[in-house]
Amino acid sequence: MGNFGSVPETVIYVWVPRDGNIIGHASMTLSDDTHISWWPNNKDEDEIKDFRENVRAETVVNYEVDQIWQNRDADHIIRIKKDDLDEDAIKEWWNDFKNNRTYHLLTNNCCNAVYDALNAGGATDIAGGPLPNIPHPNAVRRYAEKLREALQQRNH
Numbered sequence: 001m002g003n004f005g006s007v008p009e010t011v012i013y014v015w016v017p018r019d020g021n022i023i024g025h026a027s028m029t030l031s032d033d034t035h036i037s038w039w040p041n042n043k044d045e046d047e048i049k050d051f052r053e054n055v056r057a058e059t060v061v062n063y064e065v066d067q068i069w070q071n072r073d074a075d076h077i078i079r080i081k082k083d084d085l086d087e088d089a090i091k092e093w094w095n096d097f098k099n100n101r102t103y104h105l106l107t108n109n110c111c112n113a114v115y116d117a118l119n120a121g122g123a124t125d126i127a128g129g130p131l132p133n134i135p136h137p138n139a140v141r142r143y144a145e146k147l148r149e150a151l152q153q154r155n156h
Contacts, residue, residue, distance in 0.1 A: 008082035010090075010121075012114060012144040013063060013074035014137045023105070024137035026114045027066050031082040035062050036094050038113035039069070040103040057103035078144040084151045085121035093120035111135035115143060126150045 008031035017024040027037035041056035060066060067073055094117060102108055112135050119129065127147040 010080045012078040014076040014141040015070045016075045016137050025070055026111045026137050026140040028114050030087045036117050037066055038110045054102045054104045057101045059098055076141045090117050090121040106134050111140045114140050123147050
C-alpha cells in the first residue's frame with residue numbers, strides 16, 4: 001500500500017486508541033514496500049499492559065496485516081515523497097533494529113520504531129524532535145505531520 005500512487009512515497013500509518021483498543025499502533029511503509037511495524041509477540045493486551053516486562057517482538061509484512069490486527073483502517077495516513085527521506089538509511093536501521101526482537105510498551109514500542117526509522121532517514125534535521133519520553137500514536141501522528149509540513153515548506 002505504500003506505493004500505490006504515481007509518486008513513490010513513504011507512508012506513515014497511525015491507529016489511535018479507541019473502540020476498546022487502549023494502545024493503538026503506528027507503522028510505516030517505504031516506497032519499495034519495506035514495512036516497519038513492531039508488535040509484541042503475544043497480542044493479548046492484558047499481558048502487554050504489564051509494562052514492567054519486555055516481551056518478544058514480532059514484525060509484520062505489510063499494512064494489510066496491521067489493519068487485520070487493529071480490526072480497522074488506520075485513523076491517520078501521512079504521505080512523504082520518497083526522495084524527502086533517506087530510505088536506504090531507514091532500511092539499514094530497520095535491518096539492525098528488528099534483530100533486537102524485544103518489545104516494551106513504554107521504551108521499545110511501535111511508535112519508537114516509526115520515530116527512530118524517520119530519524120534514521122533524516123527527519124530530525126528537518127522537523128526537529130524528540131517525541132515524548134513515552135511515545136504514543138498521537139505523538140507519532142503530530143511528528144509525521146510536522147515533518148510533512150516542514151518538507152512542503154522546504155520544497156517550495
